[in-house]
Amino acid sequence: MQRMNAPRIRTLLVDDEVLARLAIRQALASHADIEIVGECGNASEALQAVAALEPDLMFLDIQMPGKDGFGLLHSLPKAPLPLLVFATAFAEHALAAFDANAIDYVLKPIDQQRFDQAMGRVKKHWYGMNVSTHAAANDVAGNYLRxxxxxxxxxxxxxxxxxxxxxxxxxxxxxxxxxxxxxxxxxxxxxxxxxxxxxxxxxxxxxxxxxxxxxxxxxxxxxxxxxxxxxxxxxxxxxxxxxxxxxxxxxxx
Missing domain, CATH: 2.40.50.1020 (LytTr DNA-binding domain)
Structure with missing residues (x-):
């Protein structure tokens, strides 16, 4: 359920497999507060999409032709990055994924229950960043930094x-x-x-x-x-x- 006063989470899917992106789309279908703004099949497309679309959340595969998911992250500018969830078939990359400050790490094929747990972590982080800001903006007696x-x-x-x-x-x-x-x-x-x-x-x-x-x-x-x-x-x-x-x-x- 989408919380009041919180913006929808603009999401980018990055995976070289069309069926894998479709599986994530289907898993996200029950999350009304998610807006999928784009899909990319490789790191080069994703670099352009992040710059143009400024997504809030990115689902990222690790093993892709050419530059892999970690290579993509290293190529992105230092400006605030999207929240990150890795979606991959290889569990051995989990530690490296969390070292990259990922919110979570889900394995393919997608298990809906596990996926929903990951989305719970995403939303907790997202609403923690955004709802407090909106609440403060609506609080006439809000104590702002001087x-x-x-x-x-x-x-x-x-x-x-x-x-x-x-x-x-x-x-x-x-x-x-x-x-x-x-x-x-x-x-x-x-x-x-x-x-x-x-x-x-x-x-x-x-x-x-x-x-x-x-x-x-x-x-x-x-x-x-x-x-x-x-x-x-x-x-x-x-x-x-x-x-x-x-x-x-x-x-x-």
Whole structure:
């Protein structure tokens, strides 16, 4: 059952066997909160799909022609990756799969009960990231972060959140841009976003959050691309997935 106020989990299937992808589709049929946004038969297709579709969850086979599943993961950018479930016929890769921060590991042929257990773990993780954010956004008395301390080597610098211009994810870190300076801070973008007032900060890309007051212009570019221009001239990608939210937050038509 889909929880209220939580977005559907946009899912990408990556497996070189059509029947294997069909089996996962059938196993997902009873999960109404899943939206399958694409299928790929190899790592090259998957690299393009992750960049274009920005899925929340990826089911990934390990042994594929050319680059295998682990090779695909190493080729993906450091920006926040989709949640990951390996689906493979080979149990000996389980340890390596969890080393790759997979949520779970299911064997083919798919056993529905075991598959549903894996989906339970996925949803627990997903709703933990998203429901708390939505709940905070709807809580008028929500306690949002007002200051953040970043390590600058020999000391810590305290930065008022209102001084932040924009933030970019970098793996398990974020790069916080303030007045032309950049500070590396050990925290994931998802976790930081939960602490920021959604009235003041807007997510415009899977890996980018901006201070709404710093936005000067929004440009529509060729081939459906768009960008946000900040007051200091910084240009940042506005992805399709977050365009509707940006229009609402900025009063765009």
């Amino acid at each position: 200051r953040i301390s970043v390590n600058t080597g020999e000391h810590s610098r305290v930065i008022p959140v209102s001084d932040i211009d924009w933030v970019r994810a970098d793996g398990n870190y974020v790069r916080i841009h303030v007045g032309g300076k950049c500070f590396l801070h050990r925290e994931t973008l998802r976790h930081l976003l939960e602490s920021l007032d959604p009235n003041d900060f807007l997510r415009i890309h899977r890996s980018i959050v901006v201070n709404v007051d710093r936005i000067r212009e929004v440009h529509t570019l060729f081939q459906g691309h768009a960008e946000v221009v900040l007051r200091d001239g910084t240009r940042l990608d506005l992805s399709r997935r977050f365009r509707a939210g940006a229009r609402a937050a900025l009063g765009l038509r």
